[in-house]
Amino acid sequence: MMDLTITALLIAALFLMLGSGVWVGLALTGVAWIGMELFTSRAVGDAMAVTIWGSSSSWTLTALPLFIWMGEILFRTKLSEDMFKGLAPWLERLPGRLLHTNIIGCTIFAAVSGSSAATCATIGKMTLPELAKRGYPEHMALGTLAGAGTLGLMIPPSIIMIVYGVAANVSIAQLFIAGVMPGLLLASLFMGYTMVWALLNPGKIPPAGPAMSFVAKLKESRNLLPVVALIGAVLGSVYSGIATATESAALGVVGALIIAAVQGELRWRQFRDSLLGATRLYCMIALILAGAAFLTLSMGYMGLPRQLAGWISGLGLSQFQLIAALMVFFIVLGCFLDGISIVVLTMGVLLPTIEKAGIDLVWFGIFVVMVVEMAQITPPVGFNLFVLQGMTKKEITYLARHAMPMFLLMVFAVLLIYFVPGIVTWMPAQMAG
Template sequence: MISDPLTLSLVLTGVMFAFLLSSIWIAVSLILTGIVGMLIYEVRLPPAISIYDKIGDLLSGSLYDSLNSWSLAALPLFILMGEILYRSSISDRLLTGLIPWMGRIPGRLLHINVAACSLFAAVSGSSAATTATVGKITLSELRKRGYSKALAIGSLAGSGTLGFLIPPSLIMIIYGVLADVSIGKLFIGGILPGLMLAALYSGYIMIAASLDPDAVPGGDERYGWRERLASLRDLLPTFLLIALVLGSIYGGFATPTEAAALGVVGALILALWFRSFSLPMFRDALFNSVKTTVMISFIIAGAGFLSQVVGFLGIARAVSEYIASLGLSSYALILVVGIMYLFLGMILDGISIVVMTLPIVLPIVTAAGFDPLWFGIFLVFMVELSQVTPPVGFSLFVIQSISGEPIGAIVRYTLPFFLIMVAAVAIITLFPQIALWLPEHMIGR
């Protein structure tokens, strides 16, 4: 039996890696890790309650609570919209229409992941839905056209996390409520860091494509304004669909879930308009939407159970209290807090990280002189990093289901974009006005 939560956290990390390396399903590995944690930790329970009863209570409650969310109803709808766009001629028209506009930019169509994820993130508010929707459209097309697989997958994994910085952001709403910080200011504060991160991704793609001639297929086509204007015929339908979904949300006419349903209807109308709709196509779209949704939901449920166990055993609180006891300087404190969140991101989902640690971490950070609004943006970045941090990186698993690539290869392709996110965290830490300037000038204190 183990009585120290810090020691237990290290043991559970090793147990999880062992389960994952044994090729057990991700969700099952998470659930088994939580069960092992409950069994080896010295839990003091009332005599009438056995450890197995407690495990059963936590497992049943967490599995239900993790998936009993109306906001999750948008997930299968956005995935279905992406499947319809992917299986009809719309995705091919979108990429064909972008060629005249991106032909002169180093990396060309590789930038589509950054642009498309930024747009869909503002629609769905979900990293998993954004990654799945955009990935269904772009990955196969980029591979078919001969673009670098590493850059295509890596840019999708990195760009898929932009949803947390682009409103509406569930993480910002939760942080604003718990930290008593204006949610409106948090939304506005995420704009410049989000644009900065997208620009850093595109900058890396341009550099990598320039250094590796094989990353982009050959072709010296030159396009004038006549070709670019003509390409709008291919781009306009997709932009109208995005405008329909975004406009219904920001215009206050629909919730994200209702907007997702509108998106599915719009995608069906476009497929019919371009005469690429068929019953077999629609059947395959439905079938794959169900498979992807169940895969993501199962992982969410497994992570929810592990999060409950970690909270029940006091691991997150113990790690936070240990950091508070070190007496570090302000920047050293932020460095240690960042490392702590990277570690927690390996075993927890983003929402659990925020909810479990904020009551302990926020007073420590504000006492060190950091603005709570800035720390909210910092925390969003750390949650983004958790999406691409193995072993519990949701975006990595979503991409694996789409691409069929081994998880090790996906992690390797994602590493440069992970490092770019780390660099972005360092930039906003050294220059906090990147996150604070817009809220101060647009809303005021």
């Protein structure tokens, strides 16, 4: 009972701070400080300093600002326009037309970044201005981007899969391969929803351009060559083992600078603006990550996630009930913690229960990633919503409302992989066989 009271108090404090206009990262830090000061015997000052420094100086995180900078450079070149020119002829006949560039772009970039925030920020920088210019409805552009941006966690290489693989002692290579089909499934569901919405609201989508022959379409596709070459270089360097995610991000920045130079768009002003834009966006994300890391530590000291996980373990549920309860549990936790923190804090307690229930650990890893993806678009701590808010200055509630259909599609995808587990396990089984 005491734990519920403490949790309710902290949630109320967080909402109060966010409601009064305090920056999200500072609100998270403040709530963590209150919780630690009042409910634990640990000295707060040094814990806060060590945690915030540790989360800010993580080597894994260096890929994030580099990918954001790459997006900023591309945003200031003709590349975003070229991407539209190359994709448009092929998408003009699909219901929803160019709204699909968000989903296709995020699916492609997810295979490069491993971070949902970087995927959302980079593709958003390229697509949102173009879609607005062409008169596409803003709420659909933002909703599809918020949902598809989460694919950065599912499509390998994924940082959260590495964390889970280490925590659960599961092959990371198998997890990577298991994530491919669920990632493509989610992208297909998002595109299907966009098509249905467009068919139900035909007047809200700008009219199609003139019909083009197949040869003309191919000719327009040459505009995609710089994008494909850049993604090929970044992806190829990761998958061939030549470069780590951070090194490939640096390669992406160099590639983006070369493309900008070749297009004659690399002037001092564009270079400076891209650097400042990336710095601003990354500082916002880094402050939130630092606050989330300190809140995670604070909650860990109070023992809240462990007690909640232990309580679920003691309920004696059937396999389906356990998965349904865990889905709700992770979504609630995801409202206040980032995905990696959720995995680190709960796996130790939950894994014995999962194994006892006879659930495959590779399948469970993909389930966890999918549910954490949902948390990326649920307030108050939905990282993709924060990234979009930083880019568009829209209210979190507005963004969350229009991302809700994507959230419901993810719930459907979780049910689908539960009843058809082969979607997850077939490819790793082929590899093992």
